[in-house]
Amino acid sequence: xxxxxxxxxxxxxxxxxxxxxxxxxxxxxxxxxxxxxxxxxxxxxxxxxxxxxxxxxxxxxxxxxxxxxxxxxxxxxxxxxxxxxxxxxxxxxxxxxxxxxxxxxxxxxxxxxxxxxxxxxxxxxxxxxxxxxxxxxxxxxxxxxxxxxxxxxxxxxxxxxxxxxxxxxxxxxxxxxxxxxxxxxxxxxxxxxxxxxxxxxxxxxxxxxxxxxxxxxxxxxxxxxxxxxxxxxxxxxxxxxxxxxxxxxxxxxxxxxxxxxxxxxxxxxxxxxxxxxxxxxxxxxxxxxxxxxxxxxxxxxxxxxxxxxxxxxxxxxxxxxxxxxxxxxxxxxxxxxxxxxxxxxxxxxxxxxxxxxxxxxxxxxxxxxxxxxxxxxxxxxxxxxxxxxxxxxxxxxxxxxxxxxxxxxxxxxxxxxxxxxxxxxxxxxxxxxxxxxxxxxxxxxxxxxxxxxxxxxxxxxxxxxxxxxxxxxxxxxxxxxxxxxxxxxxxx
Numbered sequence: 001x002x003x004x005x006x007x008x009x010x011x012x013x014x015x016x017x018x019x020x021x022x023x024x025x026x027x028x029x030x031x032x033x034x035x036x037x038x039x040x041x042x043x044x045x046x047x048x049x050x051x052x053x054x055x056x057x058x059x060x061x062x063x064x065x066x067x068x069x070x071x072x073x074x075x076x077x078x079x080x081x082x083x084x085x086x087x088x089x090x091x092x093x094x095x096x097x098x099x100x101x102x103x104x105x106x107x108x109x110x111x112x113x114x115x116x117x118x119x120x121x122x123x124x125x126x127x128x129x130x131x132x133x134x135x136x137x138x139x140x141x142x143x144x145x146x147x148x149x150x151x152x153x154x155x156x157x158x159x160x161x162x163x164x165x166x167x168x169x170x171x172x173x174x175x176x177x178x179x180x181x182x183x184x185x186x187x188x189x190x191x192x193x194x195x196x197x198x199x200x201x202x203x204x205x206x207x208x209x210x211x212x213x214x215x216x217x218x219x220x221x222x223x224x225x226x227x228x229x230x231x232x233x234x235x236x237x238x239x240x241x242x243x244x245x246x247x248x249x250x251x252x253x254x255x256x257x258x259x260x261x262x263x264x265x266x267x268x269x270x271x272x273x274x275x276x277x278x279x280x281x282x283x284x285x286x287x288x289x290x291x292x293x294x295x296x297x298x299x300x301x302x303x304x305x306x307x308x309x310x311x312x313x314x315x316x317x318x319x320x321x322x323x324x325x326x327x328x329x330x331x332x333x334x335x336x337x338x339x340x341x342x343x344x345x346x347x348x349x350x351x352x353x354x355x356x357x358x359x360x361x362x363x364x365x366x367x368x369x370x371x372x373x374x375x376x377x378x379x380x381x382x383x384x385x386x387x388x389x390x391x392x393x394x395x396x397x398x399x400x401x402x403x404x405x406x407x408x409x410x411x412x413x414x415x416x417x418x419x420x421x422x423x424x425x426x427x428x429x430x431x432x433x434x435x436x437x438x439x440x441x442x443x444x445x446x447x448x449x450x451x452x453x454x455x456x457x458x459x460x461x462x463x464x465x466x467x468x469x470x471x472x473x474x475x476x477x478x479x480x481x482x483x484x485x486x487x488x489x490x491x492x
Contacts, residue, residue, distance in 0.1 A: 089108060092109050096126075146172075163280055163284050166308055166309060166340070167283045169333065169337035169341065170280065173315040181322075189266050190209050190263065192209060192325060195216070196460075197490035197491050198461040199488075206492065210326070213322055215253070216492070218272045218275060219253045219256035220311070220314065221233075223295060224279060224295055227296070227304060228283070230275075234259070247298050249297060251298065310344065312341065313344070313345075338385030342452055343389075343415065345459040346381075346389040346391070348489055349379070349391050349482060349485055356484070356488060365395050374394035374396075375393040377447070378416075378444055378448070379482065380447065381451070383452040387415060388415070390444070392413065394411075445475040446473065448471065448472050448482065449469065450468055454468055458483065459490060460490050461487055461491075465483035465487050
């Protein structure tokens with residue numbers, strides 16, 4: 001259709017089917033005249049295609065012999081093109097390091113690097129330089145972005161019903177875990193996860209899946225839900241059972257897993273997230289005194305404000321376990337939230353020391369007189385969210401006639417450095433009743449220093465106690481007791 005209808009001569013469709021239609025060679029124009037192409041050599045019967053039709057069945061063509069050209073010779077497989085010379089390949093190293101070469105050039109360069117030492121060293125240096133120019137960056141959003149955006153928004157318009165400060169860590173950690181789970185597929189939901197904790201100075205492991213971890217968090221968060229009168233994920237009327245024993249976290253988790261009809265997966269994400277939202281919403285409306293409401297964990301109880309920090313800590317630890325199982329990075333909490341978690345673990349250390357002694361796994365306490373503060377160990381937690389705490393090693397003495405703390409009770413830990421640490425009173429300052437405002441100083445027998453993240457991993461049962469403290473000084477037995485007491489804080 002695109003040809004000239006007035007032009008005479010053979011048409012392409014008139015050419016024999018067996019011969020390829022290859023245009024003749026063009027020649028340069030000299031003196032304004034174009035020289036005619038030379039006629040190709042005649043096609044012999046031996047060079048004709050084997051699958052051509054017989055002469056009597058082939059259509060007759062009026063095309064001149066010049067249109068019937070022999071087939072073009074095909075290069076054999078053994079005739080590979082010669083590789084580029086060394087200088088050419090060396091000049092391509094910069095483009096290869098920047099991934100700017102064509103696939104054929106990249107293949108030639110990589111084959112050359114296998115047997116040329118000087119070029120291999122140069123390529124390595126160029127690749128390292130490219131990494132400095134283009135540092136590896138995560139494509140994920142900064143985990144603190146949500147907190148910063150909400151913080152700026154709240155500065156402009158404060159919330160009419162703000163979340164209590166002691167519940168902010170739980171709100172942030174549940175949101176971070178939900179963002180991690182958002183794009184998980186079936187394979188990720190059923191990836192294997194190891195739950196780890198310490199019991200009787202030995203690490204215990206329980207294998208489950210990502211869905212099983214979320215079921216564990218749902219079941220144990222239900223302890224807080226029961227205390228607030230919200231529905232219990234294990235069933236039953238939480239308001240009617242508010243005074244009953246809630247069961248230990250392990251018992252609740254096992255019951256939740258047994259009740260699951262099928263392998264736990266993405267269907268748990270919605271109920272778990274709804275429960276965490278309802279907890280935070282209820283706390284925002286609960287009022288100032290709600291932080292002192294007791295929350296029973298079966299064998300022990302915590303005030304609601306500490307229970308929420310504990311649940312935030314568990315959410316972060318298990319989110320990191322999930323991220324490790326699917327080979328995904330996971331950042332630690334914000335420094336302010338991390339400090340609340342470290343402070344709670346440090347304040348629980350005296351109770352863990354007393355529990356170990358009652359169970360026969362710790363060294364016996366040394367009695368102290370009525371006017372003595374007893375021995376103490378200084379725990380220095382370094383990094384963001386850190387501080388210093390004095391951990392009493394000996395229980396307080398009982399008063400006359402059995403008055404005073406019960407036998408085996410633990411003296412409270414005291415924060416001496418860090419955010420919101422109490423100020424030291426002036427020497428010789430007296431209380432209003434004439435008694436000394438400051439207790440006699442404790443006998444500091446040991447000092448340990450460790451990183452904040454390492455301290456949290458120790459309290460979560462993820463780090464063996466002998467490997468925890470980076471710096472140790474003083475009574476070795478006291479140091480060992482405190483480190484193993486920190487690991488004993490962990491639970492399923």
